[in-house]
Amino acid sequence: MATTKKVLQYKEPEKHYDVVIVGGGLHGLATAYYLAKYHGVKRIAVLERRYIGSGGSGRNTEMVRSNKRAHETLPFYKDSLAMWDDLSAELDWNLMVQKKGIIALAHSDGELASMRMQSDSQRRAGIKIDMLDNQQIKKMVPSLDVSDQTALPVLGAQFHPEGGTVHHDAAVWGFAKSAARCGVDICVGIEVVGFNVEGSKVTGVQTNIGDINANKVHVAVGGYSSEIARMLGVKFPVVTMPMQVMTTNIMAPFLNYYVASPRLHWYTQQTLKGDLILGGQLDPFSSWNSYTTWEECSERVATILEYFPDLAHGRVVRSWSGLCDCTGDSAPVMGPSGIDGLSLDIAWGYYGFKATPACGKYSAEYIATNKVPENIKAFSLDRFFNRQRVREVIL
Amino acid sequence: MSGRLPDSPTQIFDPKKPVKIHFRGRSITAFEGDTVASALLAAGVDTFSRSFKYHRRRAPACLSGQCSRCTMNVDGRMHIKTCQTPVREGMVVEPQGPIAFDPAGAADAFSWAMPTGFYYKMFYKPQWFWKLVKEVIRAMPGNMAKVKALPAKAHFDSINLSPDLLVIGGGLAGMEAAITAADAGVRVVIVEADPQLGGFEAFQAEAGFRRTQASISRLAAFPNITLLTGTRVTAIYPDGLAVCMQESPSQSAQDCVERSYLVRAGATVIATGAGSMPMVFAHNDRPGIILPEAAQRMVHLWGIKPKGRVLLAGGDDHIGEVALALYKQGVDVVGVVDFREAGLRKDLQSALADHGIPVWSSYTLTDTRGRRRVTSATVTSIDGLQSKRVRCDTIVASSGRYPRHKLLGQIGTRMLYDAALNFYLPEQLPANYEAAGRLLGLEDPNAIMRQGAHAAINALKHLGVDTNTAKVAAVEPADEAPMPVRLQPVIEDVQLKSKTFVCYCHDVSAKNIEQAIDEGFDKIETCKRYTTATQGACQGGMCEANFAHLLARKRPALSARVLPTTRPPVTSMSLGAMAVGYHDHPQVSPLYHTQLAHGGNSLRMGSWIRMVDFGDHEAESLAVHSTAGICDVSMFGKFRVFGPDAEKLLNRIMTRNIEKLNGNSTFYYTACNEEGVLVDDGMALKMGEHDYFVTTTAARAAVTEEWLARWCREENWQVNVVNVTDTKAGISLAGPMAREILSKLTEADISGEALPFQKWMHMEVAGVKAIVSRVGFVGELNYELFCPASQGPYLWDAIMAAGKPLGLVPFGIECLNICRLEKGHVLPGIDTDSFTNLFEASMGWALDRNKTETVGKAMLDLTTHQAIKERVIAFSIEGRSPVTEGALVVDGTQQLGRVTSIIYSPLLKKTIGFALVAPHDNWVEGGTVTFWYDSGREAQASFAKPPFYDPKGQRIRM
Amino acid sequence: MAFLIDCPNCGRRNPYEFRFGGECKEAPGPDADLNTWCEYLYFNENMSGFQQEWWYHNMGCGDWVKVRRNTVTHEITED
CATH class of the missing domain: 3.50.50.60 (FAD/NAD(P)-binding domain)
Structure with a gap:
């Protein structure tokens, strides 16, 4: 039955907190939740300048997976993927987790080799992964053209059975609800405009409504990270680019898996509602404007239609884009910032959504203990100076 | 012509030109000028679709392309707005899903169990239950299109x-x-x-x-x-x-x-x-409840009389005008409800009174009844005290203009x-x-x-058109102020019942919105996402004003009627039409068709279609070593770089010193990016004073052009860079018999003295002017010929004809791969990745240490003494091996790297290859390389020092 | 508001005709240390607002142009 219990509760910020989290997206809310729930931190504020989940959290394609390549990062992604399973129960909120399986198509021998390598890396990390031949693909996705008549014929695929989707807004609200119930102050309409640093230690943030003191400040602002860098007088190793996504009219269920072509930069899945999500490529230039463009949308649709010819009369009803702050090595920056008390969870590019639970868990652990957890050591900011960049190349 | 009003001057259909269309297995007679929806309405069709959540019956509300209630499958195409689709002879129109009897319609009775966001609050414990439920949810929506191929001719x-x-x-x-x-x-x-x-x-x-x-x-x-x-x-x-x-x-x-x-x-x-905004009242979605423009279009454009007794409701004078116009066309108007106190304009009031049409001012609609379509309405005074039921078969209602x-x-x-x-x-x-x-x-x-x-x-x-002299009459802008629109007053208790729909596409009711606000979703963006209102197929066109209105009523301070963001497209567009302008153009070599004729097996590789082999790549490789082979190398990037600053430019991008290239010499070069990462290699030929011919890898050609242009622009150098990739064909002729074959076709002196290894010359081969150079890629006496693309096929045939008696065979890239691995040639981008610097690629020898201007040199210098992170190593396995590219290189639980190239050499009777690996003690003569592949199989190879074949390079110098 | 890039040779053109060359940066001098180089190579101002950047007109004249563009509004101005 209907309940009028408040799901979202906002607070006016106090003058002092133990931890201030900048950014009310998924990562910030999850970090606040884990800090409050598992580390007993009492006074936590999440500051959001617009509305919660207004950035990349609400503008992604809901994909969750752990099929990265660099072996030093795999335990982190594996952890994150596994955590989604229990979150609905933990947050008392249905995140609509669908481990429907992700099929990544290969169009060349080189890609097959790359996928075999990736798969073996993942298997060694305990992640379930299979290689599929065209017959198996056809059986799983009958509407997919695996013949040799397509522009770049399908030669095989990698199947990630535990990958799938999670409802992005549900995740935002689930974490927000539970964080608030653990005593976190979620403050919307509060824009951080600067940081107070004494010596080498952060002491608080400056906002549109005045200073807020904090023992620790955590930055989780998604695609907007370079705006924080400017407030701190530094640079981050990122470029902000939009990723555009489209959705279609409602169709009867015909696609049970998440299907992607890494080579042609597309992916598609059918949601519970029946519409298709279409997308997959970053815009080729930096932009802080979440527009959509004809060039990108029509090319994306064309490359998808090449493999799903029956969809020609399907209809696109909406498009949107989200900002991605991308590093050159397809890995994020987590942990110390170089300023005492100020921690980072940035540079998540277009793969931040799936990492939410682990980001929350490990960011909270770092903030609470001041020790960088093993699983996020590979994501240090220092790696750009000591030639330890994550070798996350997609071949 | 049944069901139509007498001919009128405003009709746009031609009653003399019947058109037959098919709807649910029956044939319907329409007329030219009809839309599918007008034809169906004239034929008495009540239900066009079922709603998304509750499977309620739905019929067109606007007839002007705004609402999505009339969408059907037309001629096999999904979600077509039938109100804007002209009829055509033989057209097949089908609803999407059952409309007459829809078992899922039971959902309507259980709407109490589906409050806003109910799916966030249910079904998730235990996990297996959700797995079942989600499959049920997937099958539930109404008006779901089937994914089926269009007829083959459709385009x-x-x-x-x-x-x-x-x-x-x-x-x-x-x-x-x-x-x-x-x-x-x-x-x-x-x-x-x-x-x-x-x-x-x-x-x-x-x-x-x-x-x-x-x-x-x-x-x-x-x-x-x-x-x-x-x-x-x-x-x-x-x-x-x-x-x-x-x-x-x-x-x-x-x-x-x-x-x-x-x-x-x-x-x-x-x-x-x-357009008109729908009015907000309980059960405002029943078939028969339409907007004023729908009624007007039916009557005036298509001569269709709205069914039965017609009740009108609104809050402006327009509704009165519509009532009068309908009455004049013989429509049975049973009353006009006006929620304004002042009511309709006096002249309209008296005109309606003259025809005996009651007008209820300060009244509004609160509810309707009816099963297949509306049968009655509840009309209630604005103060909520007076209420009556009015029998009607059609309601024309709008709360204002939007x-x-x-x-x-x-x-x-x-x-x-x-x-x-x-x-x-x-x-x-x-x-x-x-x-x-x-x-x-x-x-x-x-x-x-x-x-x-x-x-x-x-x-x-x-546009810069002189509007004074142009033939444009002087026009004053409109002096009329916009017409004020009265937004509908809302009678909380009676109007906002659970079936008072705001968003028709997703069955979102006023109550849903209220509940969402109470739960804390009181920002327009969060409320919209939580309720899914304004996110349906109509793109919010029908609902966003009412949605903003209701939100503003509850939270006047929060949202002063901010409209949700609009994003393309306004109305849906088909994927097929969107995709038209995009064409995938793989590149083919000028020798493509010639090679196909010689039995080549082609394969798309990146942007090129290339020949994999001509039947048996191992036999081809043996032929190259014993007699001769011919291979298409047209896909190499090819550039002519000339001008006073040509040396400066080439010394910037090449790790070797171009000034050491003299006379008719050639050399192999490598190129790095600013990180010192190996990105390209190729050959450079000195053609003359400040004049060079440079090749690059096939994949890099486009980037090279930008790369060269960038340095010219940064430094303002005087250099011309001409991309001749597409204008020149390239042929590689290799093998011990290569000279003998070539000498049959040219007068030029191609002896080892006149044209030694790493030299080139202009010559005519079979009458074709070509640049011929001696290279060493495949490990045998090897000529590379570049000629005009148009003459390439002729030259290929001429060489084949001359060489066939001597055992010349065409070969593809698989054979090329065997030969280059035998010679230990590292391919940038294949054996290295975007992190591998020149040293790590084991190609430090190609760096001229004295040249400071080289791109990447600074980083290479700064990291020279740092421990390397990874390196390219060679390995070999006796006989054939099942190991493939992508196999991991491991040491116990430690992952060291991966195999980048691996192939069986029939000449060496070994499997040889490269791996990109982290430093390890085993990378010494006699060391073991352990592979982990195919979900856990292991294999071993010996670390090797290339080249595997002709280590002294005598054969390439023959 | 139109998002178009000014090419000195071809006029105002659709941005997809170009290859984006990133924000303009000053390369480190001859004596720069490794940290300076790493900062130059991997770190960006990544301005939300006006920045000077490189665009290569690959579907046009094949020339590189420097453009001062507002990355939020796509407004382009002379500097």
Whole structure:
């Protein structure tokens, strides 16, 4: 039955907190939740300048997976993927987790080799992964053209059975609800405009409504990270680019898996509602404007239609884009910032959504203990100076 | 002609021209000029679709392309708006899902169990239960289209237009703008979503119709106006591109199902008009409840009498005018409900009274009844005290006018709510955009026309047309202020029941919205996401005003009626039509067809289609070593670099020193990026003073061109870089018999003394002028010939003819791969990745340490003494091995790297290859390389020092 | 508002005709240390607002142009 219990509760910020989290997206809310729930931190504020989940959290394609390549990062992604399973129960909120399986198509021998390598890396990390031949693909996705008549014929695929989707807004609200119930102050309409640093230690943030003191400040602002860098007088190793996504009219269920072509930069899945999500490529230039463009949308649709010819009369009803702050090595920056008390969870590019639970868990652990957890050591900011960049190349 | 009113001057169908269409297995007679929806309504069809969540019966509400209730499958195409689709002989129209009896309609009775966001609060414990439930949820939605292939002949097309002026909207304002601009001599495209011009005015009884006809005939006189009817402007993108979609563009060419017009105009007039907002009351979605424009269109355009007794309801004088007009056409009008205290204009009141039509002022609708369609309405006084039931079969209801503003949002113009007018008006438009007509809240036809002309004159000024001397009549802008619209007052308890729909697409009720606000979702964006209101197929066109209105009522401080963001497309566009302009053009070599004729097996690799082999790559490799082989190398990037600063440029990008290249020498070079990462390699030939011929890898050619241009621009060097990749064919002739074969075709002295290894010369081969160089890629005596692309096939055939008796065979890239691995050649991008620097690629020898200007040199110098992170190593396995590229290189649990190249060499009877690995003690002579592949199989190889074949390089120097 | 790039040779053109070359940066001098180089190579101002950047007109004249563009509004100005 209907309940009028408040799901979202906002607070006016106090003058002092133990931890201030900048950014009310998924990562910030999850970090606040884990800090409050598992580390007993009492006074936590999440500051959001617009509305919660207004950035990349609400503008992604809901994909969750752990099929990265660099072996030093795999335990982190594996952890994150596994955590989604229990979150609905933990947050008392249905995140609509669908481990429907992700099929990544290969169009060349080189890609097959790359996928075999990736798969073996993942298997060694305990992640379930299979290689599929065209017959198996056809059986799983009958509407997919695996013949040799397509522009770049399908030669095989990698199947990630535990990958799938999670409802992005549900995740935002689930974490927000539970964080608030653990005593976190979620403050919307509060824009951080600067940081107070004494010596080498952060002491608080400056906002549109005045200073807020904090023992620790955590930055989780998604695609907007370079705006924080400017407030701190530094640079981050990122470029902000939009990723555009489209959705279609409602169709009867015909696609049970998440299907992607890494080579042609597309992916598609059918949601519970029946519409298709279409997308997959970053815009080729930096932009802080979440527009959509004809060039990108029509090319994306064309490359998808090449493999799903029956969809020609399907209809696109909406498009949107989200900002991605991308590093050159397809890995994020987590942990110390170089300023005492100020921690980072940035540079998540277009793969931040799936990492939410682990980001929350490990960011909270770092903030609470001041020790960088093993699983996020590979994501240090220092790696750009000591030639330890994550070798996350997609071949 | 059954079911139609007597002929009237305003009708747009031709009762003398019947057209047969098929609906649910029966044949329906329509007429030319009908849309599918008008034909079905005339035939008495009550239900067009079932709703998304509760499977409620739905029929068209607007008949003007706004709501999504009339969408059906037409000729195999899904989600077609039948109200804007003209009938065509033999058309097959099918509802999407059961409409007469829909078992899922039971959902309607259980709506109490589905409060807003119920799915967030249920089904998730335990996990297996959710897995079951989600499959049920997937099968639930109403009006779901089936994914089925279109007939094979169906296709889509696209046309580019670049008029001076684009006019969006073919109503009075739009037509006047088009005429004014065309009269000044500019080229105009006017786009109208309906199958005919006229817009709102066309169905305002006879006077309105005649007014539009006058404009239509004036417009027709201009040859410089291109008219696109039945065409929706779906989006205006950031670069100014307006995308217009036209369904079934030609009656005769039935195969083209949708066409896009990509319009890039100098200026644009947006005159998209305004539509009616639905009224908010309980059960306001029943078939038979329609908007005023639907009733007017039915009566005036298609001669269809709204069914039975008709009740009208609204809050402006327009509803009274519509009531009178319907009455005059013989419609049984049972009353007019006006929620204003003052009620209708006096003349309307008395006219209605004269015909015995009751008018209830200060009353509103609160509820309806009916099963297949509406049968009665509850009419309640605004104070909520008086209530009565009125029997009726049709309700025409609207709570006011709402601008069709979505395109304005796409050009970055916000709509601001004017509290005094109760209307949304645009703020300042960007330069070269103008708005006109009912979109701005105007009502008076004369004012609308003047204002349309005025918009065109402003647009002409943007275009630089002298509007003083141009044949443009002086036009004053409309002096009429926008008509104030009364938003519907809401009677909380009786009107906002659970079946009071705000968003028809997703069955979102007023109660749902209220509940969401109570739960804390009181920002427009979170409320919209939580309730899913405004996110349906109609793009919020029907609901966003009411949605904002209800939100503002509950939270006046929070949202002063901010409208949700608009994003393309305004109306849906088919994937097929979107995809038309995109073409995938793989590159083929000039020798492609020749090689196919010689039995080549081709494969798309990256942007090129290349030959994998000619049947047996191992035999080909043995032939190269024993006799000779010929291979197409046309896909190499090829550049002519010349000019006084050519050396500076080449020394910038090459790690070797170009100044060491003298006479007719060639050398192999490598190139790094600024990180010192190996990105390219190729050959450089000195052609003359400050004049070089440079090749690059096939994949890198396009980037190289940019790369060279960038340095020229940064340094302002005087260099010409000409990309000759496509103009030259490349042929590699290799093997011990290569010289003998070549000498049959040329007079030139090609002896080892005259043309030794790493030298080149111009010569005629079989009469074809070619650049011939001696290279060492495949490990044998090897000539590379570059000639004009057009003569490549001839040269290939000539060489084949000369060489065949000597055992010459064509070979493909697999054989090339064997030969280069035998020689230990590392391929950048294959054996290295985007992190591998020159040292790690084991190619430090290619770096000229004395040359400081080399790109990447600084980083290489700074990291020289750092421990390397990974390196390319070679390995070999006796005999054949099942290990493939991508196999991991491991040491116990430690992952060291991966195999980048591996192939069996029939000559060496070994499997050889490269791996990219982390440093390890085993990388010494006799060390073991352990592979982990195929889910855990292991294999071993020996670390090796390349080259595997002819280590002294005697054979390439023959 | 139109998102178009000014090419000195070809006029105002659609951005997809170009290859984006990133924000303009000053390369480190001859004596720069490794940290300076790493900062130059991997770190960006990544301005939300006006920045000077490189665009290569690969579907046009094949020339590199420096453009001062507002990355939020896409407005382009002379510097």
